[in-house]
Amino acid sequence: MTGYAGVRVDRVITRGDFTLDGQTFTVDNNVWLVGDDERVVVIDAAHDPSVIAAAIGTRTVTVIIATHGHNDHINAAAELADLVRAPIALHPDDAVLWRMVYPRREPDHALADGQLIGLPGGGSLRVLHTPGHSPGGVCLFGHLGGDPVLFSGDTLFRGGPGATGRSYSDFPTILGSIRAKLLGLPSETVVHTGHGDDTTIGEEGVDYDDWVRRSH
Numbered sequence: 001m002t003g004y005a006g007v008r009v010d011r012v013i014t015r016g017d018f019t020l021d022g023q024t025f026t027v028d029n030n031v032w033l034v035g036d037d038e039r040v041v042v043i044d045a046a047h048d049p050s051v052i053a054a055a056i057g058t059r060t061v062t063v064i065i066a067t068h069g070h071n072d073h074i075n076a077a078a079e080l081a082d083l084v085r086a087p088i089a090l091h092p093d094d095a096v097l098w099r100m101v102y103p104r105r106e107p108d109h110a111l112a113d114g115q116l117i118g119l120p121g122g123g124s125l126r127v128l129h130t131p132g133h134s135p136g137g138v139c140l141f142g143h144l145g146g147d148p149v150l151f152s153g154d155t156l157f158r159g160g161p162g163a164t165g166r167s168y169s170d171f172p173t174i175l176g177s178i179r180a181k182l183l184g185l186p187s188e189t190v191v192h193t194g195h196g197d198d199t200t201i202g203e204e205g206v207d208y209d210d211w212v213r214r215s216h
Contacts, residue, residue, distance in 0.1 A: 006121050007144040009034050009192065012055045016047030018072035021166050027072055030194055031055075032151055034144075039120030041065060042080070043140065043151050044073045044194060045088075049080040061086035062120060065111070067153025067194060068137040069097030078105055089117075091129060094136030097168065111138055119144075128181045130155040132174020133162035141185060148189040150201070156182060156191060158199035160211055175211055183208060 002009040010033040018027045029046035033055060042064045045052055061084040066074050069090060077088050087108035090098055098107060113129035117140065125140040133154045140151040154162035156178060164171040187202030 006036065007034065007119060007123065008036060009144070010055055011192070012052055014047035014051055014076070016072060016075065018070060020070065028195060029072055030192065030196075032192055034125070035059065035120035041117065041119060041125075042086070043067065044153065045077040045080045046072055047076055049076040049083060052076060052080055053083055056084065063109070063117065064088045065117065065140065066090040066107070067139065067151065068134040069094030070134060070154070071101045073153070073194065074098065074101055078102055091136030091138050093131065094134050097134060125151070130174070130177035130181050132164060132170055132177045134168050139182065141189070148186045150182070150185065150189050150191045152191050152193050154194045156204060157193050157195065158197050158204070160204070160207065171214075179208065
């Protein structure tokens with residue numbers, strides 16, 4: 001758990017399969033719970049709804065946000081939503097990926113670039129549309145207790161951009177998203193990623209030119 005002066009951030013790690021283009025990999029996902037002792041926002045309900053629900057405890061879930069539609073980030077979303085009676089929000093550009101997992105169920109809300117997601121206890125997270133890893137990939141930026149924080153999904157990791165090269169992904173596009181939407185954030189912004197360890201915008205931004213060279 002990380003504390004930000006009244007806002008609590010819990011990381012829950014779940015393990016399961018990521019499947020796309022006929023290939024399957026076992027992955028560990030970060031599920032982020034952002035809120036206080038009474039209410040919470042869930043970011044990326046992955047793999048195991050019972051583990052996520054146990055971490056939520058008796059708190060009310062206000063919304064389940066999917067940073068993108070890859071199955072490993074949404075495969076627990078519907079069951080968790082039914083369990084905790086919360087809506088699911090996804091950017092509509094990832095509808096094709098969503099329907100691979102849920103062909104007969106739609107998300108409850110459509111995320112939009114610039115949209116503000118209210119947080120329990122005050123404050124908000126701003127939706128940043130960052131396509132590249134997937135067409136509808138988003139990051140969520142806000143100041144928690146005065147500290148700049150980014151939930152990056154699979155757009156940015158410790159060590160560089162999220163993976164591309166599979167269906168619906170594109171390396172130049174993700175580079176453009178990072179440049180346009182993320183590198184202008186405060187360098188001290190803590191980045192809570194979809195997989196693996198935290199990083200900061202400052203730590204990653206210094207390598208941007210190297211990433212660009214990889215694209216040529």
